Amino acid sequence: VQLHRDDVVAAATAILDNYGMADLTMRRLARELDISPGGLYWHFANKQQLLGQGGWRHRIHALCGRVRDALLSHTDGAELVSASFAAGQSSRVPEVLGLLADAAIEAGLDSEQAALAARTLIYYVLGATADEQSRRQWVSAGALADAAAPVAGFEFGLRLLTDGLAVRSTPDRVFDALVALPPA
Amino acid sequence: VQLHRDDVVAAATAILDNYGMADLTMRRLARELDISPGGLYWHFANKQQLLGQGGWRHRIHALCGRVRDALLSHTDGAELVSASFAAGQSSRVPEVLGLLADAAIEAGLDSEQAALAARTLIYYVLGATADEQSRRQWVSAGALADAAAPVAGFEFGLRLLTDGLAVRSTPDRVFDALVALPPA
């Protein structure tokens, strides 16, 4: 049974999802793949290169998913945040924008494109969630039939956007921009 | 020669300044202080607690300093960025806002206060730098006497702001908010 880069990235993503960044070590990843730690270094030059493959994509999905959850947990949350954001009054959205831009930079975009990509993502999340939320209200009022798996639809649109990002991704200088940032 | 918490924080800050976050390890810090690694754990419960003392302050100063440098390196840079930021057209500023907010959160503010603090800091950096930049132009035109050490003035204002942050800082739940963020 051969092992390909995609399998390694998939396993890394699984660890990231279920246990978090702190548990994503080369040795643990190797253990999960029934491989010796050194073996990973045939597939990837180092840990940074491995994270560069799937890290930013995963973080965008995770972050957007959590924003969606937060919006859905308040009545008219999406509409409310959209309005305050449009009015420049939002407190948390700029922070999220920054994190999304970071992920886009890790994907290889320059910081100008990354900022635009971050806004695109937020527009999508706010728009899609506002639509889903109002739809839910019509359903609970009995005026509309229930839509099947709204999460799936949300994820699909998100993947569309991250695929677009991946096209613009230049894997070579993936971490350059991040390294240029001040020590975290 | 006794060793106090402040000495440890000062040594940590020096390493941070001269070598970066990657080189700030407990063992290296102990070496620099002519102490054994274990000895640090009498002063601080763990590395996080140590970083919580001086980390956010250092990061704010470093980041704002770099923003100032970037603005000064372009003619009318501060004025230009101020205008584009006010018009909501800025690409990089939201990213910087996010990083500043992160630091404020690490200082112990909730995310709402942190966002406000980040904006306050940016207003100061843009305002102070724009002033300094226009003053430089008058000086180089021979129409004004050179001011002594403009960097010192910039740093003083910055320290004023971070002191204000420190007052609002609740050291107990310093990292809670950061931990709640998605894996980086």
Added chain:
DNA sequence: ACCTGAACACCGTTCAAGT
């Protein structure tokens, strides 16, 4: 009270050697 010394359970990475 303040610190040492030694240990524990980990890291990322390299590299000869195997198949």
Added chain:
DNA sequence: ACCTGAACACCGTTCAAGT
């Protein structure tokens, strides 16, 4: 081509013991 096994030079943290 793909991986093992063992090593190297590190980590953060704990804790008995010293002074």
